[in-house]
Amino acid sequence: xxxxxxxxxxxxxxxxxxxxxxxxxxxxxxxxxxxxxxxxxxxxxxxxxxxxxxxxxxxxxxxxxxxxxxxxxxxxxxxxxxxxxxxxxxxxxxxxxxxxxxxxxxxxxxxxxxxxxxxxxxxxxxxxxxxxxxxxxxxxxxxxxxxxxxxxxxxxxxxxxxxxxxxxxxxxxxxxxxxxxxxxxxxxxxxxx
Amino acid sequence: xxxxxxxxxxxxxxxxxxxxxxxxxxxxxxxxxxxxxxxxxxxxxxxxxxxxxxxxxxxxxxxxxxxxxxxxxxxxxxxxxxxxxxxxxxxxxxxxxxx
Numbered sequence: 001x002x003x004x005x006x007x008x009x010x011x012x013x014x015x016x017x018x019x020x021x022x023x024x025x026x027x028x029x030x031x032x033x034x035x036x037x038x039x040x041x042x043x044x045x046x047x048x049x050x051x052x053x054x055x056x057x058x059x060x061x062x063x064x065x066x067x068x069x070x071x072x073x074x075x076x077x078x079x080x081x082x083x084x085x086x087x088x089x090x091x092x093x094x095x096x097x098x099x100x101x102x103x104x105x106x107x108x109x110x111x112x113x114x115x116x117x118x119x120x121x122x123x124x125x126x127x128x129x130x131x132x133x134x135x136x137x138x139x140x141x142x143x144x145x146x147x148x149x150x151x152x153x154x155x156x157x158x159x160x161x162x163x164x165x166x167x168x169x170x171x172x173x174x175x176x177x178x179x180x181x182x183x184x185x186x187x188x189x190x191x192x193x
Numbered sequence: 194x195x196x197x198x199x200x201x202x203x204x205x206x207x208x209x210x211x212x213x214x215x216x217x218x219x220x221x222x223x224x225x226x227x228x229x230x231x232x233x234x235x236x237x238x239x240x241x242x243x244x245x246x247x248x249x250x251x252x253x254x255x256x257x258x259x260x261x262x263x264x265x266x267x268x269x270x271x272x273x274x275x276x277x278x279x280x281x282x283x284x285x286x287x288x289x290x291x292x
Contacts, residue, residue, distance in 0.1 A: 028254065036253070037245030046209070046244075050253045127246040142243075145210035147251045152205040153212060164201070171204035178239045186242065 009074035016064040024061055031075055032057065034120050035082040042086040052089070056081045079116045123186065130180040138173035141166050194218075203229065207236035 004012060004026035015023035032053055039049035056078060060067065067077050131139065144155045152170060156163040194202070199222065205211050206219045223230050 029248075032253070033244065033246050033248035036249040037241065040241050040244055046241075050249055053249050053253055123242065123245050127242055131243060131246055142208070143247075145205070145208050146240075146243075146247060149250055149252065150210060151212045151215070152210045155210065164198075167198075167201040167205050170208055170210065171201045174204050174207065174236050174239050177243060178235065181239070181242060 010069040013060075013064050013067050013069070013074060016061060024057075027060065027074070028057055031078050034075065034124065035078050037123070038079055038082050038116070038119070039086050042083065043089060048089060049086075052082055052085045055085055075120065076116060079120060083116065126181060126184045126186050130177045130184075133180055134173050134176060138169050138176070141169045142173050145170060199229075200232070203233055204236055207233055207240050 004015070004020075004022045007015070007023070007026070009027070009030070012023045012027045016027065035056055036049055036053045039052040040046050043049055043052070059081065060078070067074060071077075072080070134142070140159070141152075141155055144150055144158055145152060148154075150158070152167045153163050156166040159166065202211065202215055202219060206216065211219065223233065
């Protein structure tokens with residue numbers, strides 16, 4: 001395999017089958033975001049969503065042969081896996097809280113894959129464009145806080161700026177994202193599903 | 194704290210970017226202020242959408258701190274697990290045109 005960044009998804013999975021960690025990293029870079037977004041949307045719980053993403057990607061690492069390229073794209077396969085694990089989590093919670101009705105509504109249908117693909121494709125471009133609309137300093141503040149799980153106070157130290165400035169930038173950035181996505185019709189109906 | 198300052202803090206809270214003291218301040222306010230809860234819900238929705246593109250936070254990357262391992266006992270040959278040297282040390286991210 002050449003550079004992982006230039007490989008097709010199918011080639012990456014073949015390379016993962018040969019224990020290629022770089023191929024695994026590239027696969028994660030390409031697809032972890034949508035999987036995480038989907039899990040968070042279904043579970044409304046970011047920590048549970050993080051666990052699901054770890055499980056899904058570790059499963060791909062351990063059993064790459066379960067992906068069949070002729071049946072679905074890798075993205076769809078990973079989203080289906082993610083959704084399945086989220087439903088398992090909800091069922092487990094429902095058994096504890098007797099809320100089976102909600103889970104029944106979330107059960108997969110024959111439109112299952114198609115629904116996921118549409119959701120993914122619709123969101124991806126719009127969210128990317130919204131993030132690109134942020135100024136460099138806004139994006140930097142978001143990235144430091146988000147990826148590193150830093151408090152805004154720690155971000156201020158890293159950037160050498162007043163805490164109030166950083167806090168304001170985070171708010172401005174989220175407001176800009178909200179306005180941009182809302183203008184594209186991606187707002188409450190998407191968030192509440 | 195002015196309303197403006199609280200809303201700045203609420204945005205940081207939605208991003209999970211507050212320390213324990215700030216979190217307590219926000220939680221106390223949310224308990225008595227339904228409008229603040231609505232504003233928070235909207236902010237958290239934006240963060241959830243952004244996560245679709247940003248990906249999970251760094252600590253979710255399964256290669257860090259431990260590389261993923263595969264049980265190859267059924268295959269016969271010993272597993273060739275990615276070494277620390279060959280494993281990425283930090284999670285891969287999507288390219289940002291600004292970074």
